[in-house]
Amino acid sequence: MCGIIARAGRGDAVPLVLSGLENLEYRGYDSAGVAVRNGDGIDVYKRSGEVSELSAQIRDGVASGNVGIGHTRWSTHGPPTDANAHPHTDGDGEVAVVHNGIIENHEALRERLADLGCEFTSDTDTEVVPHLFEHYLERSEDAEAAFRRTVRDLEGSYAIAAIVDGEEAVYGARQGSPLVLGVAGSEYFLASDVPAFLEHTDTVVYLEDDDVAVLRPDSVGVTDLDGGDVARDTEHVDWDPEETGKGKYSHYMLKEINVQPTSLANTIEGRIDAEDGEVSLEEFPPGAFEGVSEVQLVACGTSYHAALYGQQLLQSAGINASAYRASEYGTADVPVTERTLVIGVTQSGETADTLGAIRRATDRGARTLAVTNVVGSTAARECDDALFIRAGPEIGVAATKTFTSQAVTLALLARRLAVDVPHGDPRDDFEAVAKSLERLPDALDRMLSASDAREVGRHYLGSDAFFFIGRGRCYPVALEGALKFKEITYEHAEGFASGELKHGPLSLVTPNTPVFAVFGGDQDEKTLKNASEAQTRGADVVAVASQGHPAVDAADAHLTVPDVHPVWAGLLANVQLQLVSYHTANQLDRAIDKPRNLAKSVTVE
Template sequence: MCGIIGYAGKREDDSLEVLMNGLSGLEYRGYDSSGVAIANSTIEVFKREGHLSALEETLPARTVPGTVGIGHTRWSTHGEPSDRNAHPHTDCQDTVAVVHNGIIENFQSLRDDLAAAGHTFDSDTDTEVVPHLIEHELGNGASHTEAFRRAVDQLEGSYALAAVFEGDHTLYATRQESPLVVGLGEDGCYLASDVPAFIEYTDTVVYLEDGEFVQLDPSGMEVTDSQGNAVETTTDTIEWDPEDAGKSGYDHYMLKEIHEQPTAIRKCLRGRVQELEESVSIDSLSDVSEPGAVHFVACGTSYYAALYGARLFRERGIWAQAFLASEYDPGVIPVDDDTMVVGVTQSGETADTLSALRGANRAGVETIAVTNVVGSSAARACDHTLFIRAGPEIGVAATKTFASQQTALVLLSSALTGYDDPNLLRAFRKLPDQMQSILDRSRADAVAEAYRDADAYFVIGRGYTEPVAYEGALKMKEITYKHAEGFAAGELKHGPLALVTERTPVFALVSDNGMARKTIGNVKEVEARSAPVVAITDVPEMVDPYADFLLEVPKTHEWLMPILANVHLQLVAYSIANQLGRSIDMPRNLAKSVTVE
């Protein structure tokens, strides 16, 4: 969840600027404090609770010289948000500074041993044991490289670690189940938990694998394995412009990304739908056979996309189920040689999903990653990868990645089962323009104006729209901070109806899927209890008599209607949050990439 930036450069006056720019590029991940450390003849550390603006106020007006430095944005796990718990952390003598993402599971026993040996701790964090372990090894005569390795050898848990030493122009780093990527530029080397931290400086990257160590200095990098042997690395080129990570004139990243959805869908479909040949094909999956069963594993928004994908496979005659990744255990859930495990993860770094995929790999089943990030841990961990091609998503609340995941899962189910309905293929061609028409004619501001002060919001759907009901409610919760729940429409009367009042608007997803009349029946139930009704529908003539607002969806294939309907829910959630003055791009307590279990 936290963000790391590191720099080993050729111009000593640039380090602080690079680190601060990098932290700004990582703000989207969510954080509650931040800090930087510059190494020269000493180590100068600046850190502060709150947003980057608070850290900037602590920085000196003078240039802080030094060719190597590290920075960090923290999302609290051990210890409350505070100046003293912010990273970087140092040893007793302030000779080494460390930043860390992840959780050190054995920190307490390590801390107790170090305290007994005379070390003094200044924070409540698990991270602070690392610089003290390094200090201890230095006291035993180890070099900087040896001390860093020996300290890491004592850690249990997940981590991405970076360290700098006084009087040393080298940055030391390693990873275990938490992402780190190296950037290779003309003016030096960069290290980060995600590419946006340094994309303005270089698009040439090397993704580190678990257990690898890297040393960066102004002239280059050296990567070794856990035994100290040199590792041959592969460089990749990031195929998006730094401007893609900007707001492009929109008030918020989230709004920009909602409006980027038609383009994202076109990219997802490109080269995969052959309308003339009436087929769907995915080059990266050309050697994958039709599975006997499919297990989807995912979290949050991706889990709702997985629910949608599982229904697609079941309709094509393949047993499929979506599991919350944190609850998936192939040692308990039966798998066999015909089982396929599909991990749906926007970032490709979600800890719970990666753990589930690794469990599937150990069980010997075939795995596919459906992800947005080339070079991500999920992409490297799985046998096959289907990239959703949504481009960078900076807003914490997922929008265009959800639409692209849904689209990719329709493609996946079609490609693996040989489904070639020409009506679906024609609907694919129209989908981006239909999405644009919703964006152009949105009535979201009017709906938000009417219901922004509601006590709670319910979203109901049936069939393929049920997962979108869950996702629509999640968006409302994430950015408005108001209570919202999604339900299968038929379940409304089995308990939740007790909560319906005139101050609980119900958003009803009414689709022409053979179940519209049943959903309208549920609408009548809430209408009879004086609840306002907002209908999101492709059959407006059927639901108009019972709705206070109609948000129309263009006619399309049954499987694609939910992708369009969700745009309305995104826009309404955004408009309510905006009218309430919420922090839309960085909702409280949330992070973009959840890299702890």
């Protein structure tokens, strides 16, 4: 959702806050702003638009100070205007606040504060926070105590950072939205995500709900809402700061597509023994899943498609498994017992809908497991267990490398479960599956260097719509291919189980509707028949298949997938579709890394 950065230390905070905002812009880019305590008050600079526009506005003549806060916004309450940009202040400009999340009782607080004479200048829920803070400051000589009283009055999901005139400190708190503390000697950072300050430190403390942090230029303290000291572990993030830059690539997305051989190698390193055909997950020794009778996967967006991929692998291993959209999990009367394993698949570990589903499962007695990319994330902390996909930081809003790593991690987990659970049916050919997985990064690297995706994308520019079809494990790949395409090209795209094409969607097929058919060894002859049904209606068919596949001769165009074990073929096909989406969007001059209306981590329901 939105991005928060705060800094307390010696020397000017403004350049550090601005660079932090640039690093966080994937979380929101409708508007941006900074506030700095300059020793003679608080200076606030904010505007709608991108961080670069804000930086240009304040490059000359901006006041400096040791403590500052910043925000890059993805709009929830109120449109992206200068007035709605953060930071927000009280009427006298003595308090400045940045906020991520939703204050659910903001209307009641606004009415209460208006009755006390407060005047509001924005449409946001956030503006109640500085007015409330100032209200309590007038009744207390202790700014920290006033901040605590403010936080207690808030309902909903929030991460907050605030500064106060006369106090050389940053006050932070969280409830349901991420907030992480970075420690760099006697310099301290507070942010909604680690990449905000990774170039300065990899030493972090993940704050938890109801934590209150106070950062000063020479100290930091973390307490609970009542002021009692709390102990939070200090961790080191195993991410290279260079991973958060674009390097030689024109877009983060293109970089993250092309580094998938490396991220995938990291995902599988030390986890498979191809000679013995065994999976070793140090988090889960033999017997760790003996009490499991069924598996439910909950996820959103791209992670949901990875969960569907995992569902099929679990089912083929004899395990009763179902994948649910996390936002719908609470509305369905899904049977859950203490023998149910609920797996939350979430790249960030902070997706609000997925966290909500996990919490509902926990309340009903299920065992929970987070499959996530972020050590220390809320999902990793709240679930009974965590399994990390080890894909490294992903900055592009459209997920790419994390889908591949999620799917492979779930495949390895399926093997471990099949060995443990009484009704599991481990694959007899898993030695071949494991050997093919070991070779997969190299196969992916070769495919990336020889892809024709740019030419295919150029050929179909101007089409009315784009359809993606597949069966079995290729069905979630078709869904993901369509999602990626619509996310960054803004063109109409839909994914279907190939057998469903003739049950309605075929009425939409025209000669100006290319159909991308994904072939990966799951009833490919039927998918080819379905594709030919579209072809006879005038549509071009693009076969995403290995070089010698029968679909190649029948199709109008071809995206080559290396010949690998059918378990992994869909993952390589997905990367080809990522490239088609990227090159089409680039030729349409879209904002690829920051697609309209979207944000990387959706931390509100």
